[in-house]
Amino acid sequence: MFTPQEISCTPLGRLEQISANADLSLQSNTASNIVDGQHFGASKWIGEGNNREVFLTLEQMSLIKGISIKWDNPDQRSYSFEVQTSQNNSDWVSVLTSTSSDPDDEHLQYHQLAESTARYVKIQVTGNSIDSTHGIYEIESFGCVDNQQSDIELDDWYLSIPVDETEYSKAKSIYEQELNDDYFNHQFFFEDSQGGLVFRAPVSGAKTSTNTKYTRSELREMLRRGDTSIKTQGVNANNWVFSSAPAEDLADAGGIDGELYAVLTVNHVTTSGEDWQVGRVIIGQIHANDDEPIRVYYRKLPQNELGAIYLAHEILGGDDVYYEVIGSRSQSAENPVNGIALGEVFAFRIEVLGNQLTFTLERKNQEDLVQVIDMTDSGYDQGGQYMYFKAGVYNQNNTGDDSDYVEASFLKIENSHF
Secondary structure, three states: OOOOOOOOOOOOEEOOEEEEEEOOOEOOEOHHHHHOOOOOOOOOEEEEOOOEEEEEEEEEEEEEEEEEEEEOOOOOOOEEEEEEEEOOOOOEEEEEEEEEOOOOOOOOEEEEEEEEEEEEEEEEEEEEOOOOEEEEEEEEEEEEOOOOOOOOOOOOEEEEEOOOOOOOOOOEEEOHHHHOOOOOEOOOEEEOOOOOEEEEEEOOOOOOOOOOOOOEEEEEEOOOOOOOOOOOOOOOOOOEEOOOOOHHHHHHOOEEOEEEEEEEEEEEOOOOOOOOOOOEEEEEEEEOOOOOOEEEEEEOOOOOOOEEEEEEEEOOOOOEEEEEEEOOOOOOOOOOOOOEOOOOOEEEEEEEEOOEEEEEEEOOOOOOEEEEEEOOOOOOOOOOOOEEEEEEEEEOOOOOOOOOEEEEEEEEEEEEOO
16 A cells, blocks of 8 residues: 655755656657756757656655756747656656746746655646647756755855846845845755755856856855945955954954865866866855955866866966866866866865965865965955955856856855954
């Protein structure tokens, strides 16, 4: 006798999908393509005829609350579809009926579902506005599993995501209080099934300013912790300074020197675009007024199995100095010895004491890799220079396919100051 299982939890995150199949697929456009993380190109499912069915199998029994679908709509076709869920792949419950996709939206489209505890999801494509050929690039399921909980404190961060109310005008900022109120965005910021925070930034999207070339989904440190009477910029209680700064700045700043520690996996990097931009993403920074004392890069080229780690130190008002920690930052680099694979857990630590910056890369069962940067002549000990940490993904590709993207999951983000 079948006994339904119930799950009760509140965080909304992306559920792990382990397989997909369909009742009909055309040639190589099989249903497995819709769970491979590729949002463009040939990686899609195509079926012929109305009432075609696509099935997803989740890693474990989950409370399913929503679903995102990126449709193949080259002719701006609108698809009609329904969604059902099941705990045993036999008894099905309707959770979304008689719904249509938006033909003007070429991104992942999110649909809230009637909550159900299940392990299997069925999407029935009942038709479209053009013909009887249907296509889906990617599907992501959202909800939660038992004991899913992020241990990352976001009280002193705000989030920037590459979308706004008007098309590609300026990136949206989610400030401290809203961010801490279980903020969720199905495209750019959500939890995963392990409680990690997922950041995603596509090639095409809104930028943070007119001078910025690339998109980002990124946290910005806010020491004011929601006190909006304190301005975001300036040497004040919201930002910190190096201990080598003038005494007046030491007295006014919200912190002195600092440490950022992050544990993460890089899940996806761009594979399209100009060679000099493909595969690179910034995963952490110290940002000053206009320049960056450090940027932490991960880069994996399409022909390589493993990725490199390198750093950039920007002289105040001057050029960047690069430090290669693992592999090479070259666009023609060979597979790096001891490189980091997509999905591999690693950690980095950024420490600043006066004019000395120390970067440490940590991996399980391996010796730490350390790079020290002497900032004595870099200019950041001048008066008026304030600092803040950043963590997330800052896409370094604006020439690839619009739907290509970078993504990372952060399992831990810790920041501290004197």
